[in-house]
Structures are given as C-alpha cells and as structure tokens.
Amino acid sequence: MKIAVLAPVAWRTPPRHYGPWEQMASNLCEGLVKAGVEITLFATGDSLTAGKLDYVIDKGYEEDRDQDAKVLECLHISNLMEKAGSFDLIHNHFDFLPLTYSRLISTPMVTTIHGFSSEKIVRVYQKYNDTSHYVSISDANRHPDLSYAATVYNGLDSKNFTFKQDAEDYLLFFGRLHPDKGVLEAIEIATRSNRKLKIAGIIQDEQYFKTAIEPLLNEQITFLGAAGPAQRNELLGHAYALLHPISFAEPFGLSVAEAMLCGTPVIAFNKGSMPELINHGTTGFLVDNIKEAVDAVTKIPTIDREDCRDWALSKFTTEKMVEGYLTLYHQLLNS
C-alpha cells in the first residue's frame, strides 16, 4: 500500500514548537512507517520522516515570513496532485484547497478535517461531500451538513510523555495565548485557588497578551514562552493539574491528551470535544464556569494519576490513530 500524506506548509513537519496539524501528519506518517506501510510525506523541505520526503517548498511560510503563502500552497499541493498516479491513496491534512483538485485525479483521497477556521470554508467541503472521505478528529467536531467516513482521535507518541506519579504544586496553562483558549480564566482560577500558575505557549494574539495577560503576571502567575518537546514533557508531567477553560468548541485538545499521558488530570470547560477527551471524575473534571473549576481544583486529590495515563494510552496514542486510519484505508481500497 503506497500512501501519500499531504501536510500543511505553515510549519515544519513535525513542528519545532507550535503546529498541531503538522504534528498529527508527522505522528501518522511515523506510525504508518512502523506498521510497514510505504509512506511519502509531502511537507516542507526541512521536514523529518522515516518514510520518503517529497517537497518543493524549503521552509514553512510561518517560519520564513518573506514568502507568499498562496504561492507556496498551490505549488505544494499541485506537486502531489501531479504525482497522484504513483499512490494508492492520498491522505490530506491540508484543509480544503486540495479537495478542489481531487476530481481531476483518479487516486482516492482521505481528508482529515482538523478544524473549521470559519463557517465560510464549509461550502468547499459540501461541494466534495459525495466524492470525498472525511475524517473528524472528534465526534463533537462533525459538521451537520457533511458526511464522514470515520472519527479518528489524534494520536500521540507516548514515549514523549513520561508518566509522573508525584506532581508539584503548580497549575498549568498550556496552549496558544488567545482568548479562545481562556488564559485569563486560567489566571482567575489559579488566583482564587491560591495556587501558582505556569503559562506556556505561543502568543497568537499580541494585543490580548499585552493588555489582558501581561499586567497580571507576577511571582505566582508566570509566563514561560513557547515550550519545545522536552520542556513540554517536564511542564505537563509535574503539574498538579492542567487548566483548560476554553471558550470555543475545540475540535480536539492536544494538550489535554498530552497531560493525561503524563498522569496529569485536566480541569476543562465542558465544550466541544472535552467530554470525549476527559473521563469526568476519573481523569479530571468537566466544569461550566470558573467557580466550578475552583471547586474542581480542591478535588484533584481524588484523581489517581495512573488512571489518567491508562485512559490516554487506551485512546490517544499514535498506535490507536494508525489502527483507525489503516482500517479506513483498507475499507476504501477494498470497496
């Protein structure tokens, strides 16, 4: 089975820091290679894979801003489309644009919809609904107007997330610094709980950071910047709990799954995919507001950190994700 995996070209695959879509394309590729599948990864030229790498774009447009994203995207996509005949199947992680080439080639294409940046892009997915094979990354993220071939949860490399039996005393916010992610709410929860809060992530909304977040930083509430893989493992593993007070229906919360892999429970606002990610009362708590989150912090001692690890291992590993996609690939190629 020869599979082409089409990654985005915003960042390297895998990303150095932020880049969840590229991360999942990478995890899937490496997992498929291990499973003996012949993989060609289409990504930026500085990408890393145990499979074959094919590229026309040297660096991601977010890493070298002196590039035209539209130019890079269409060169990258067409490079694969023009070689479509060499593959049994194309797995698209690149959002909607590749769909518009899909009826001009005969190779079937699976598209993982990692999220809808806007309701306006749904129109493209609708057009290709009958001839495409869409995968949602949580049941919650399924759009009512689209048909899906499967839900396959994001899968993480469990080796990168070390189980820690004993936590330190800090709460953790881990993610993009953006109102959607609830940094301000996390600060409020930590303050009312009279606990330290460590904040790690890229600043995605500079204005929000400068005006809303930075003035609140002090000895108790600290900002660490973006964390790479090693620091991420340390931060997540030693946290008393991860706070995830999101204000949007998040398609999947990578840091939620990552925290649980380290044994760290999660307190999340009950939106989007959170009920699928968190086993309420066993691996953390689903809450509706700041007050409930503060109450939940007091209940963290009732959570067994091994339960968090076991739950995440059973659902959110690369092996589980590979298993889900291989089942789908075989279905499509045998039908």
Next chain:
Amino acid sequence: MKIAVLAPVAWRTPPRHYGPWEQMASNLCEGLVKAGVEITLFATGDSLTAGKLDYVIDKGYEEDRDQDAKVLECLHISNLMEKAGSFDLIHNHFDFLPLTYSRLISTPMVTTIHGFSSEKIVRVYQKYNDTSHYVSISDANRHPDLSYAATVYNGLDSKNFTFKQDAEDYLLFFGRLHPDKGVLEAIEIATRSNRKLKIAGIIQDEQYFKTAIEPLLNEQITFLGAAGPAQRNELLGHAYALLHPISFAEPFGLSVAEAMLCGTPVIAFNKGSMPELINHGTTGFLVDNIKEAVDAVTKIPTIDREDCRDWALSKFTTEKMVEGYLTLYHQLLNS
C-alpha cells in the same frame, strides 16, 4: 471551436467601475462571440455576456466583502477545470492559481498575464513555463525568466469612446488613486501649468488619499470619485490632455488607450508599456519628470486629435485583440 474564458471573481464581468482584468475578459468574450466563436464565460453569477455564462459564485469578493476570497477562487477555478473536457481550449485571465490545475486536464490553456502583483508569484509561472502558453499584454511586461507565445494588446470597444474634436480646458487624471499612478505628480503638473485638473478613479490607498491628496483639492483641483462608462467617455473625451505620471512599469495603461480613442493626447512618464502605447510627438508625449511634463502641456496644440484616434483604432480595439488571440488559438489547436 469551443472556448472557455476564465475571468477573475473580484468584480463582475464586465466590471461596473474598476476591474481591468474582468473588463478585458469581457471585451474578449464579446468580441469572440461576434467573430462566431462558441464561448462560455466563467465569471461571477451577475456577469453579462452574449455567450454562455457558467458560474458558482454569485457576486465578486470585492463587491460583497462578507465572503472568503480563497474559498470563492478555488470553487470558481475547479468548476471550470472539472468541465475542461467540454472545451477545445481554456483562456485563463485569472492569474497563477489555475496553472496549478493545468497538468491534471488535457485541454490546452492559454494564460494572459495581466501583471505581476509581486516577484514572488513568478515561481508558479516558471514551473508551468514549458507546458503553458503565456501571453503578455505589452512587450515591456515580459518577464525575462518566462517564455511567451504572443503579445496581444488590450482591446477596447471603440463604440464606448466617442471622438471629440474640441477639448475643454482641463487636464485629467484617470485611474486608481495610489502612489503608483502618480496622482500627486499630476496635481503638481497641473498646478505648475496653471490649469484645472479633474481626478477620477477609485481610492485604492485610503491613507495616501487622506494625507497627500485631499488637502490639495480646491476649485482648480477637483476629485470626482469613481467614474462609470458614460462619465468616463465624457471626461476622457473633453480633456485637454490625460496626465499619466506613473511611478511603476505599468503593464498596460487602459486609460491611456481610452483617452486616445476619444482623440485626447496623453502625457506620460516614460515607463513600462508607455512607449508601446503612445506615439511620441503624434499622440502625446513621453517624459521623464514633472518639468518635462509641464513643457509637454505647452506643446499639446501641436497634436492632431484625429491622429490620436486613428492610432488607437489601429492598435487597441477589441477587433485587434480578437484577431491576435484567434491567431494564437488556431496555431495551438493546429499544432
């Protein structure tokens, strides 16, 4: 011969006011229909043509800003590409993106390059250089790294531009209000010439207009806003001369050809396509700076307005453009 003409979807085809690429796609379509060619125009749904109209986008993204241009563009392009087999030839007026679909279809595609918005987009044209048929709209606009099948000048419907033997006393600036187009320079030329200046066009750079242009408006220097076809004909036809003191290598100056069709001479900075458009000393003057432009204003009485009209009729009509493209289509389809 069945031809598909792919227009941009920023504006209606033909545009209501501004929209030079859409205007040329329209002029070509209507001219080809008159020449007996079977034409399907792919444009916005509110477009007008004597041929067949095919569309998936109701309104241009510049006319209804509550739309996602990227979504509209790929739906519009793929709509044609998925029907490519119904046509003998596709004529692309839509910039570089359609090229990236062109190797997935078997219908040949001619691409008129109406301009390079940035040197960064040249990379796409380079990739498809050997399998595409590029047309430049002036010899001056040819990129040294690309091969061209022909130069075909933009063609105008001469019925829309009435010859006027007797001019009024005002100078005219007609075009986008943007530093590239030299509005400020035109004001300076008019002021030093002690003549009225009428300015017409869309404000493309709001900041430039507010800070540099608006403070200079008075009884002598007037701004009329964007002009539709009827007002354009009046303004161009009655002008003493058109001032065109551009600061960039303009691929083609539509208003320059339009003015001459009305019999109005043009004083232009000698850049880009201007030496191809203006017959120096006969239909206007090519100058290098404001001082030379002021001198040229004093020489306008030496220009015979009929010479302007005749020159423009011999080079810049729809019929000439259709003739140029039909020659190319036949070459390609017979080769």
